[in-house]
Amino acid sequence: MIGIGYHDLKGRVVLATEAIPSGVVVCSSRIRGLAPERDMYSLQKEENVHLYIDEPGQIFSHSCDPNLTVRDNEYGAFDFVTVRPVQEGDELSFHYGMSEAESVAVAACCCGSAKCQGRSVGFRELTDEQQAELVRLGVSDFLRRWYEGTPRPVMAHGYQTYAAMQVQM
């Protein structure tokens, strides 16, 4: 279903070796070790827990317009799941903001998407609109809990802005 390819700028990448529908787990990763802190290769599991996972999960590129999402799995790591149909030969990628609250992984993004944000941007660094879009596609349990527990001003409903202000006071 998937294989390893090589990209001039990104190095090793993961490619679809056949057409894959949306909603398919293409990789179920396992924990390879704990990272002392966030780095280019770690995936965030909790506020202060950063994992190294096995390959090919470790290799998935960042894209600002991803065809995969992450889903916490039974091994304490992540499954990677298609969020739209992909064609044979397509590069498989997820938005690093689906797992990372802040991202240090990609300083200059070359995803080529019209939505490109220029680098890999962590979830907490995204706009409300971008956060909502990633939540719709799927984010880690850790980020979903953070997202659902964080009051946000909603401009269309003034009282919610007021409620958010009161929480801060």
Ligand SMILES: [Zn+2]
């Ligand atoms: Zn990009």
